[in-house]
Amino acid sequence: MTDPSPSAPAKVGRHVEGWMAGRDWQAFAFQSEVWQAVAEGRSGMLHATTGSGKTYAVWLGMLDALLQRHPHGRGAEPLRVIWLTPMRALASDTAKALAAPLRDLAPNWTIGLRTGDTPSAERARQDRRMPTVLVTTPESLTLMLTREHARAELEGVEYVVIDEWHELIGSKRGVQAQLAVARLRGFHPGLVTWGLSATLGNLEQAMQVLCGPSPTPAPKLVRGKIDKTLVIDTLIPPDPGKYSWAGHLGARMQLPVVEEIERSGTTLVFTNVRSQAEIWYQLLLEARPEWAGHIALHHGSLDKATRTWVEEGLKEGTLRAVVATSSLDLGVDFLPVERVLQVGSAKGVARMMQRAGRSGHAPGRPSRVTLVPTNTMEIIEAAAARWAAQAGRVEQRNPPDKPLDVLVQHIVSVALGGGFTVDALYREVVGAWSYRGLTRAEFDWAIAFCERGGESLGAYPEYHRIVRGDDGVYRVKDTGVARRHRLGVGTIVSDATVQVKYLTGANLGTMEEGFIARLKPGDHFFFAGRLLEFVRVRDMAAYVRKATRHKGTVPTWMGSKMALSTELSDAVLEMMQAAERGEFVGPELEAAKPMLLTQQRLSKIPTPGMLLVEAFESREGHHLYIYPFAGRNVHLGLASLIAWRLAREHPNTFSISIDDYGFELVSAEPFDAEPVTSQRVFSADNLMQDVLDSLNSSELAQRRFREIARVAGLISTGYPGQPKSTRQLQASSALFFEVFRKYDAGNLLLSQAENEVLSQELEISRLGGALRSMREKQVAFVQLRHPSPMSLPLMVARFREKLSTEQISQRLDRILRDMEADDTAQAGG
Numbered sequence: 138m139t140d141p142s143p144s145a146p147a148k149v150g151r152h153v154e155g156w157m158a159g160r161d162w163q164a165f166a167f168q169s170e171v172w173q174a175v176a177e178g179r180s181g182m183l184h185a186t187t188g189s190g191k192t193y194a195v196w197l198g199m200l201d202a203l204l205q206r207h208p209h210g211r212g213a214e215p216l217r218v219i220w221l222t223p224m225r226a227l228a229s230d231t232a233k234a235l236a237a238p239l240r241d242l243a244p245n246w247t248i249g250l251r252t253g254d255t256p257s258a259e260r261a262r263q264d265r266r267m268p269t270v271l272v273t274t275p276e277s278l279t280l281m282l283t284r285e286h287a288r289a290e291l292e293g294v295e296y297v298v299i300d301e302w303h304e305l306i307g308s309k310r311g312v313q314a315q316l317a318v319a320r321l322r323g324f325h326p327g328l329v330t331w332g333l334s335a336t337l338g339n340l341e342q343a344m345q346v347l348c349g350p351s352p353t354p355a356p357k358l359v360r361g362k363i364d365k366t367l368v369i370d371t372l373i374p375p376d377p378g379k380y381s382w383a384g385h386l387g388a389r390m391q392l393p394v395v396e397e398i399e400r401s402g403t404t405l406v407f408t409n410v411r412s413q414a415e416i417w418y419q420l421l422l423e424a425r426p427e428w429a430g431h432i433a434l435h436h437g438s439l440d441k442a443t444r445t446w447v448e449e450g451l452k453e454g455t456l457r458a459v460v461a462t463s464s465l466d467l468g469v470d471f472l473p474v475e476r477v478l479q480v481g482s483a484k485g486v487a488r489m490m491q492r493a494g495r496s497g498h499a500p501g502r503p504s505r506v507t508l509v510p511t512n513t514m515e516i517i518e519a520a521a522a523r524w525a526a527q528a529g530r531v532e533q534r535n536p537p538d539k540p541l542d543v544l545v546q547h548i549v550s551v552a553l554g555g556g557f558t559v560d561a562l563y564r565e566v567v568g569a570w571s572y573r574g575l576t577r578a579e580f581d582w583a584i585a586f587c588e589r590g591g592e593s594l595g596a597y598p599e600y601h602r603i604v605r606g607d608d609g610v611y612r613v614k615d616t617g618v619a620r621r622h623r624l625g626v627g628t629i630v631s632d633a634t635v636q637v638k639y640l641t642g643a644n645l646g647t648m649e650e651g652f653i654a655r656l657k658p659g660d661h662f663f664f665a666g667r668l669l670e671f672v673r674v675r676d677m678a679a680y681v682r683k684a685t686r687h688k689g690t691v692p693t694w695m696g697s698k699m700a701l702s703t704e705l706s707d708a709v710l711e712m713m714q715a716a717e718r719g720e721f722v723g724p725e726l727e728a729a730k731p732m733l734l735t736q737q738r739l740s741k742i743p744t745p746g747m748l749l750v751e752a753f754e755s756r757e758g759h760h761l762y763i764y765p766f767a768g769r770n771v772h773l774g775l776a777s778l779i780a781w782r783l784a785r786e787h788p789n790t791f792s793i794s795i796d797d798y799g800f801e802l803v804s805a806e807p808f809d810a811e812p813v814t815s816q817r818v819f820s821a822d823n824l825m826q827d828v829l830d831s832l833n834s835s836e837l838a839q840r841r842f843r844e845i846a847r848v849a850g851l852i853s854t855g856y857p858g859q860p861k862s863t864r865q866l867q868a869s870s871a872l873f874f875e876v877f878r879k880y881d882a883g884n885l886l887l888s889q890a891e892n893e894v895l896s897q898e899l900e901i902s903r904l905g906g907a908l909r910s911m912r913e914k915q916v917a918f919v920q921l922r923h924p925s926p927m928s929l930p931l932m933v934a935r936f937r938e939k940l941s942t943e944q945i946s947q948r949l950d951r952i953l954r955d956m957e958a959d960d961t962a963q964a965g966g
Contacts, residue, residue, distance in 0.1 A: 152201070152204055152242050153197050153200060153201045153204075153238070153242065156238055156241055156242055157197075165189070165190060165194075165361065167183070167185060167194065167359050167360065167361035168190060168193065168194040168197075168361075170357075170359045171183055171194040171195055171198055171331075171357075171359050172194070172197065172198035172201065174198075174357035174359065175195070175198035175199055175201075175202055175329065175331075176198065176201075176202060177354065178327065178329060178354060179329070179354055179355070179356055179357045180328075180329050180330040180331060180347070180348045180352055180356045180357075181331055181332075181344065181348070181356045181357035181358060181359060182302070182331070182332045182334070182340060182343060182344035182347060182348075182356065182357075182358050182359070183195060183331065183332070183333050183334070183359045183361065184334050184335070184337060184340050184358070184359070184360050184361065185335065185359075185360070185361025186335055186361065186367075186494065186504075189361055190361075191333045191335075191361065192231065192234050192235070192300075192333070193234075193238075194359075194361070195298055195331050195333065196234075196235055196238070196298075197238060199218060199296045199298075199329075200238060200239070200242065200243070203217055203218075203243075203295070203296075204242060204243065213245055213246070213247070213266070213269075214243070214245070214246045214269040215267060215269070215293045216267040216268065216269065216270075216271055216290065216291065216293055216294055217269050217270065217293060217294060217295050217296065218269065218270040218271070218294070218295070218296045218297075218298070219270075219271050219273065219278065219294055219296070219297045219298075219321070220235065220270065220271070220272045220273070220297075220298045220300065221273060221274065221275060221278060221297065221298065221299045221300065221314060222272065222273075222274060222300045222301065223274065223275070223300070223301050223304045223305050223310065224274075224301075224464075225252045225253060225254050225274065227300065227301070228250055228252050228272045228273065228274065229250060231272050231300060232248055232249075232250050232272045235248055235270055235272065236248050239269075239270065243269075246268075246269035246270070247268040247269050247270070248268055248269065248270040248271075248272070249263055249267070249268035249270070249271050249272070250271075250272050250273070251263060251271055251272070251273040251277045251281075252273060252274050252277055253274070253276070253277070254441060255277075267290060275305070275310050275311075275313045275314040275317065275627075276310075276313070276626055276627040278314070278317045279313055279316075279317055279546075279547075279550055279626050279627070280623060280626050282317060282320055282550050282551065282553075282554045283550045283553040283554050283619075283622070283623055283626070284553075284554055285553070285554065285555060286555065287554035287555055288324055288554070288555050291321060291324055292324040292325055293325070294321055294324070294325055294328065295325065295327070295328065295329065296328070296329050296330075296331070297318055297321060297328060297329075297330045297331075298330075298331050298332075298333065299314060299318075299330070299331070299332045299333070299347065300333045301333065301334065301335075302332035302333060302334045302337070302343060302347060303334040303335070303336055303337040303343070303487065303534055306337075306343055306346055306347075306534050306535075306536055307534035307535055307536060307537075308537070308628070309537060309540055309542075309543050309628035309848065310627075310628050311346075311536055311537075312536065312537055312540055312543045312569070312571045312628070313543055313546075313547075313627075313628050315346065315347075315536075315569040315570055315571055315572075316543065316544075316547045316566065316569050316572075318330055318347075318349075318569070319349065319565050319566065319568045319569040320551065320565060322349070322565075322568065323561075323565045323568075330347055330348055331347075332344065332347040335490070335491060335494060336486075336487035336488075336490045336491050336494075336531055337487070337531065337533070337534060338487070338530075338531040338532050338533040338534075338704075339533035339534065339535070340358055340360075341358065342533075342535070343534070344356055344358050345570060346536050346570040346571070347570075349568050349569065349570060350567075350568065350570060350573045366497075366503035366504070367490070367493055367503070367504050367505075367506075367526065368503055368504070368505040368506070369489070369493065369505075369506055369508070369519075369522065369523040369526060370505070370506075370507050370508070370523075371507065371508045371509075371510065371516065371519040371520070371523075371724060371725050372390065372393050372394065372397060372478070372507050372508065372509045372510075373516070373724055373725070373728045374386045374389060374390060374393070374510060374516070374728065375389070375393075377510075377513045377516060377728050377729060377731065377732060378513065378731065378732065379731045379732050379734075379735040379926060380513075380732065380735070380926050380929050380953060380956075381512040381513035381514065381732060381926065381929075381930065382512060382929055382930040382933040382934075382949075383511070383512055383796070383930055383933065383934065384511050384512065385511070385512045385513070386510055386511050386512055386513070386515075387416075387480075387511040388420065390480075390509050390510075390511065391420045391421075391423075391424055392424060393509075394406070394417075394420075394421070394478060394480075394509060395421060395424045395425055397476070397478060397507065398421075398457065398458045398476075398478075401475050401476040402454075402473065402474075402475035402476070403451065403454055403456060403457065403458070403471075403473040403474050403475055403476075404457070404458040404459075404474070404475065404476040404477070404478060405451075405458070405459055405461060405465065405471075405474055405476070405477045405478070405492075405495050405496065406421075406458055406459065406460045406461070406477075406478045406480060407461055407462070407465075407477060407478065407479045407480065407483075407492050408460065408461075408462055408480045408481065409462070409463075409480075409481055409483070409484065409699050410462065411436040411437070411438060411462050413480065413481065414434060414435075414436050414460050414461065414462050415434070415663045415664065415665075415666065416663070417460050417480055418432070418434045418460045418666045419663060419666070421458065421460065422666075428457060428458075431456060431457045431458075432456065432457055432458045432459065432460070433446075433447045433450060433456055433458075433459045433460075433666075434447070434459070434460050434461075434665065434666045435447045435448075435459050435460070435461040435462070435464055435465055436461065436462040436464050437462065437464045438646045438647050438648055438664075439645075439646040439665055440644050440645060440646045440665075443646065443665070444464070447459055448465075448471075451471040451473065451474065452471055452472070452473070453473070454472075454473030463488075465495065471495060474495055474496045474497075475496055475497070475505075476496055476505055476507065477492055477493055477495055477496045477504075477505065477506040477507070478506075478507050478509055479492060479506055479507070479508050479509060480509045480511065481509070481510070481511045481515060482508070482510075482515045482518040482519070482522070482701070482705075483508075483522065484699040484700065484701050484702060484705065484797075485532050485699075485701075485702040485704070485705055486522060486525045486526050486530060486531050486532060486702065486704050486705055486708075487531050487532045487702075489506060489508075489522050489526065490526055490531070492506060493505065493506035508522065512930070513728075513729050513732045513926070514709075514729075514798065514927075514930070516725045516728050516729045517709055517712050517713070517725060517726070517729050517733075518701075518705065518709055519725050520712050520723055520725035520726055521705060521708035521709040521711065521712045522705060522708065524708055524711065524712070525704055525705060525707075525708040530704045530707075530708065531704065532702045532703070532704050536570060536571050537571055538571060538574070539571055539572050539574060539575050539579070540571070540848075540889065540893075541579070541583055541849070541885050541886060541889050542628075542844075542845040542846075542848040542849040542886060542889065543628055543848060544566065544572065544575075544580075544583050545583050545586060545587055545848075545849040545850065545886075546622075546625075546626065546628075546848055546849060546850055547566070548562070548583060548584065548587045548603065548611075549587055549602050549603060549613065549618075549622050549850060550622070550626065552587070552602070552603040552611050552612050552613045553612075553613045553619055553622065553623075555612075556606075556610040556611055556612040557610065557611055558609050558610055558611070559581075559584060559609075559611070563577065563580050566580065579885065582885055583885075584603075584611075586884075586885075586886075587602050587603045588601065588602070588603050588604070588605070588611075589601055591877075591881050591884055592880065592881040592883070592884070593876050593877060593880040593881040593884075594876075598615075599615075599617070599618065600851075601615075602615070602618050602622070602850070621850070621853050622850055624853070625847070625850055625853055627848075628848050635647065635648060635653055635674065635678055635679050636678040636679065637664060637665070637669075637678075637679050637681060638678050638679070638680055638681070639680070639681060639682065639683075640672060640680050640681075640682055645664065645665045645667075645669075645681070646664070646665055648664060648679065653671075653674060653679045656671040656679075657671070658671060658672060658673060659671065661684045664681075667683065668683070668684045669681040669682070669683065669684055670682050670683070670684040700768035700769045700770045700771075700797065701766075701768040701769070701797035701798075702768065703767075703768070703903065706766045706767060706768060706797070707745070707766075709766060709798075710743065710744060710745045710766055711745065712725075712726060713733075713742050713743055713744055714742075714744040714745055716729070716730075716733045716737075716742055717737070717741075717742040717744050721733075732926045733926075735925075735926050736925055736926045736927055739921060739922070739923060739925045739926075740919040740921060740925040740927070740928075741917045741919055743764050743766065743798075743927075746914055746915060747914055747915050747916075747917050748763070748764070748765065748911050748914040748915070748916050748917065749762075749763075749764045749799075749917050749919070749927075750762065750763050750764075750810070750813055750814065750916055750917065750918045750919070751918075751919045751920075751921050751925060751927075751928055752810055752918070752919070752920050752921065753920075753921040753923075753924060753928065757803060758803050758804055758805045758806075759803065759804050759805075759806070759807050759808060760801060760802070760803050760928070760932075761801070761802045761803075761808075761810060761813065762799055762800070762801050762925075762927070762928045762931060763775075763779070763799055763800060763802075763813065764798050764799035764927060765799060765907050765910070765911055766797075766798055766799070767903065767904075767907040767910075768797055768900075768903070769795050769796060769797050770898065770899065770900050770903075771899070771900050771903050771904050771907050772795040772796070772797075772799065772800045773793075773795050773800075773899065774828055774831075774832070774899040774900070774901070774904045775800060775904060775907060775908070776793045776795055776800035776801075776802060777793065777828075777831040777832050778824075778827055778828055778831045778904075779802065779813070779818050779819075780793060780802050780831070781827065781830060781831030782812070782818050782827065782831075783802075783808055783809075783812060783813075783818065786809075786812065787808060787809060789804045789806050789808050790804060790805070790806075791803060791804050792804070792935065794931045794932070794934045794935035795931070795934070796930055796931055796934060798927065799927065799931065800931065801928065801931040801932065801935065803935070810918065813916070813918075814916050814918045816911065816912050816916060819908050819911045819912045820908075820912075821905055821908050821909065824901075824904075824905055824908070825895070825901070828895070828899060828901065828904070829891075829895075832899075837894045837898060838874075838887075838890045838891050838894050839870075839871060839874050839890075841890045841893050841894050841897075841898070842870060842873070842874045842886070842887070842890040843870035843871075845886050845889055845890055845893070846869075846870045846873055846874075846886070847870070849886060851869075851870070851873055852869040852870055852873070874887075874890075923952075923955065923956045924952060924956075929952070932952075933949065936948060
């Protein structure tokens with residue numbers, strides 16, 4: 138809400154109405170709807186496009202209600218509002234937006250920030266007196282719950298707002314927020330909770346998760362109807378060609394991207410991973426060296442001072458372009474940004490729309506995202522993403538189901554924060570949506586685990602974290618337990634990181650320890666937009682110097698592969714069906730036409746009702762390609778399952794390669810494709826056990842258990858200045874895993890690890906759905922003479938695991954020459 142617009146009259150008091158009138162602002166209809174709901178004491182969910190005025194829709198309604206209950210705001214007011222954000226950068230921006238009306242309407246009321254970046258002096262001031270409004274993160278709110286007088290400090294909170302709820306709801310951070318809100322609701326039963334979101338498919342469920350199982354009065358779902366133009370277009374490559382593979386077009390798009398930036402105002406260039414951001418920053422500087430100092434790089438591993446400088450440059454419009462990852466996805470208000478370029482597929486409709494919203498961040502201004510394909514299939518994905526966005530096919534995000542590691546952490550937090558009785562805490566916990574089905578037996582197990590470490594850790598006092606007093610209240614008595622717990626609060630678990638520093642001591646940022654461990658002194662790599670030479674590691678810091686030779690390894694970070702969403706996969710198949718009918722409508726399908734026609738000539742084009750299966754023989758062996766279009770995570774499980782089932786019938790050994798569209802099985806020995814063509818191998822019978830048998834499920838579960846053990850507080854990352862290495866953490870978690878398996882087989886954290894492998898890493902429900910879809914489709918089996926355009930990327934992906942870049946290039950050149958020669962011979966015949 139920044140521009141006047143015709144609408145229903147604002148349903149707020151005269152103070153807020155006068156404040157708006159002084160700025161010539163009028164409320165949008167959806168803002169008035171929110172104000173009315175807040176006035177009625179309702180919790181709710183607001184879904185509206187980015188930059189449409191969501192923040193003031195909720196905040197002005199709450200401020201008005203507070204002013205009526207606590208008139209005039211003349212004196213200092215205790216903590217009344219907690220505003221949760223998923224990102225520190227977003228917290229700062231939000232605090233500034235909330236402060237504007239507060240200064241005029243309640244000048245004695247205060248607003249504060251409390252995140253991991255908050256200086257200790259500011260924290261100390263807040264400890265003496267909390268602000269009236271506190272903008273914070275889920276982790277910092279949980280830490281507040283561990284304070285001895287948490288109830289006294291927080292029982293006056295009347296409103297909680299969770300911003301960017303779509304970003305939290307599907308993760309353990311969202312569960313952490315659910316438990317914290319349930320605790321606050323216990324302190325203040327009339328607590329009103331609102332969530333804000335711009336891109337979410339399951340709004341009703343998202344509101345239920347936010348407000349709890351049985352809220353009274355009934356919550357309100359408000360959909361903001363704003364005529365905001367969303368422009369989605371594609372930067373078409375000059376010559377996509379007949380064949381393509383991952384990254385095939387990447388560097389070829391360098392000059393088209395540079396020219397787009399030159400024609401635009403401030404531009405955000407999004408990539409999916411940090412290594413790709415580093416590459417593209419270098420590509421831009423290589424093409425335009427004079428842009429040094431006018432373009433910047435932004436991702437989560439960079440030093441905070443660098444990130445802050447970039448964010449300020451975006452707000453002030455002093456930067457021509459910024460290459461970024463998801464670190465700038467969320468609702469930070471960068472008004473000067475005119476264009477968003479997405480390098481590669483966004484892999485999801487919601488993510489693409491979220492990034493598009495970073496441009497035109499104000500009512501009445503269009504948001505524009507231009508998709509930059511890095512291979513020919515991504516050209517088709519671009520058309521599919523636009524079609525899906527226009528059709529409103531946005532991904533759902535579902536909350537985790539009763540993760541016990543988060544519950545164990547919460548139990549210790551509450552024990553630190555004044556203590557609890559078992560019955561009262563159980564009632565409170567089941568008031569959080571993710572734990573609505575938690576049985577009393579499961580809860581009692583979690584209490585016992587915190588109290589004495591379960592069946593196998595009873596002899597170790599450090600795992601007796603909570604103690605029941607004579608009054609029946611559980612508390613934390615040990616100061617060492619308390620300190621370790623507070624340092625470990627949170628659910629974000631990643632590879633251990635090390636500081637990257639110049640020899641002079643200047644800090645460049647952080648990088649995963651696993652990458653640094655592979656470097657030898659003298660190795661070169663790009664980081665923070667610079668070519669660096671690795672010198673040594675000392676005290677959890679990697680020391681580097683500027684390199685002079687222009688060669689290097691680009692860091693590969695964890696989580697580098699996003700999977701194609703179901704919604705986008707389905708939309709791609711719709712585009713393929715149009716092509717199969719000969720309908721190459723739109724610039725994207727026209728550009729992909731040579732590749733699609735080649736696929737049609739050599740094989741078939743997959744469609745929603747047809748499952749394409751290709752077979753091919755080469756010097757490497759016997760290849761089988763299957764294209765379910767279910768995303769890379771599901772394809773990993775499917776490929777392993779089908780290879781295992783084929784080998785069970787006739788012993789054989791398979792190599793596997795996967796991408797978002799399908800997978801390849803390669804064996805040295807011939808195999809019978811009949812179980813595939815008859816669809817017998819796609820059976821859902823005994824699916825769970827077959828999936829576990831087909832994979833190294835014990836290794837997967839052990840790796841997942843490492844994260845669970847960290848969240849549950851079994852292992853510590855160490856103290857400030859004394860961090861533990863990844864190897865130490867791995868050894869500790871592996872030890873616990875084996876001890877529990879041998880001596881505490883009923884440990885619920887073990888079963889949680891197995892369940893998370895199935896549900897999150899292998900997406901077992903989506904895998905089962907993919908098998909069902911594969912059985913329902915007609916199988917088209919094609920014996921290939923040459924690799925098809927769809928099979929070649931799977932070949933290349935497998936080559937990359939064992940061949941150098943030069944060897945891959947030579948192999949591809951030979952394959953493509955053979956294809957062209959055969960095409961010429963066929964044309965001559």
